[in-house]
Amino acid sequence: MHEFAxxxxxxxxxxxxxxxxxxxxxxxxxxxxxGQLSGVEVEALKFGLELLLPNSRLAGAQVAVESVRPRLRxxxxxxxxxxxxPPFRCPACGSAEVELLRGRELQVDSVExxxxxxxxxxxxx
Amino acid sequence: MPERxxxxxxxxxxxxxxxxxxxxxxxxxxxxxxxLMGSPGAGKTALLERTAELAAGRWRMAAVQGDVAxxxxxxxxxxxxxxxxxxxxxxxxxxxxxxxxxxxxALSSLDLRxxxxxxxxxxxxxxxxxxxxxGESARxxxxxxxxGEEKPLKYPAIFQGVSAVLISxxxxxxxxAVSLARLQENVRxxxxxxxxxxxxxxxxxxxxxxxxxxxxxxxxxxxxxx
Numbered sequence: 001m002h003e004f005a006x007x008x009x010x011x012x013x014x015x016x017x018x019x020x021x022x023x024x025x026x027x028x029x030x031x032x033x034x035g036q037l038s039g040v041e042v043e044a045l046k047f048g049l050e051l052l053l054p055n056s057r058l059a060g061a062q063v064a065v066e067s068v069r070p071r072l073r074x075x076x077x078x079x080x081x082x083x084x085x086p087p088f089r090c091p092a093c094g095s096a097e098v099e100l101l102r103g104r105e106l107q108v109d110s111v112e113x114x115x116x117x118x119x120x121x122x123x124x125x
Numbered sequence: 126m127p128e129r130x131x132x133x134x135x136x137x138x139x140x141x142x143x144x145x146x147x148x149x150x151x152x153x154x155x156x157x158x159x160x161l162m163g164s165p166g167a168g169k170t171a172l173l174e175r176t177a178e179l180a181a182g183r184w185r186m187a188a189v190q191g192d193v194a195x196x197x198x199x200x201x202x203x204x205x206x207x208x209x210x211x212x213x214x215x216x217x218x219x220x221x222x223x224x225x226x227x228x229x230x231a232l233s234s235l236d237l238r239x240x241x242x243x244x245x246x247x248x249x250x251x252x253x254x255x256x257x258x259x260g261e262s263a264r265x266x267x268x269x270x271x272x273g274e275e276k277p278l279k280y281p282a283i284f285q286g287v288s289a290v291l292i293s294x295x296x297x298x299x300x301x302a303v304s305l306a307r308l309q310e311n312v313r314x315x316x317x318x319x320x321x322x323x324x325x326x327x328x329x330x331x332x333x334x335x336x337x338x339x340x341x342x343x344x345x346x347x348x349x350x351x
Contacts, residue, residue: 025130086277
């Protein structure tokens with residue numbers, strides 16, 4: 001259960017990135033990429049964020065998580081494939097000499113900003 | 126269309142910076158660190174005690190011991206003459222793993238220049254330590270035979286990117302319904318590039334393979350990247 005620690009790091013990372021790029025902007029959605037071999041339980045991570053977000057600069061933001069399935073490259077035959085669960089073998093030639101290309105990431109991908117409401121639309125003239 | 130701000134940054138970016146700082150600090154001190162991971166009760170501390178006996182006169186070791194509570198492990202190693210610092214994560218909210226910040230703090234209490242091999246014994250846990258870089262040169266999973274044959278398949282994340290998997294407590298093999306061959310095969314199925322070793326800290330069987338592997342890592346790290 002280290003998802004709570006990760007949730008607070010996500011808020012720090014996003015807040016720092018926005019602070020330099022878009023201070024004051026309101027965030028609608030935080031987009032994350034989480035590898036299925038990262039050791040992170042996505043539901044627990046979302047729960048941690050639900051608890052921490054309201055008291056942060058990112059209050060009101062939704063969280064969207066893309067779960068990244070492990071992708072292997074086979075050493076002997078060079079074929080790339082996605083796997084659902086261990087053992088990790090090349091489905092084409094059966095070799096266990098495989099390199100993990102994807103599946104361990106813990107990444108803040110991007111944020112979508114809330115559309116800014118025009119405060120006084122009728123007085124624009 | 127809502128405006129999108131690309132961030133594309135690791136959630137653990139800060140941790141990675143702190144780990145990189147540790148790696149540089151250790152490199153300058155000529156100290157090689159091993160992140161020792163495994164379940165609670167896998168035999169990590171017993172392995173270090175036995176390793177210290179075999180290391181005497183060959184290389185100098187020290188240890189950072191991670192646990193949720195108590196300094197029992199550090200005391201155990203200090204009793205054997207091994208410089209050891211305890212990190213208890215309960216003061217950090219009972220965390221299930223060590224992170225680079227905790228390790229950096231612990232290193233201040235050790236004489237790194239007087240240390241060849243530094244063992245960082247992670248909190249006993251087969252899930253959470255996987256994500257956290259501690260500035261180590263190599264990661265090792267200690268897996269005891271009594272944990273069963275299928276643990277590598279059920280907990281694959283911790284085995285990713287490890288340099289070695291050490292199957293421990295082989296003296297128990299006659300008493301448990303576990304085939305060493307099948308356990309080794311399952312380790313290879315999730316960690317195809319890892320060195321697979323087997324030993325018993327109690328009987329001493331296989332310990333020479335383990336210390337031999339440690340010496341190769343030490344030589345590589347010192348000869349290699351400088």
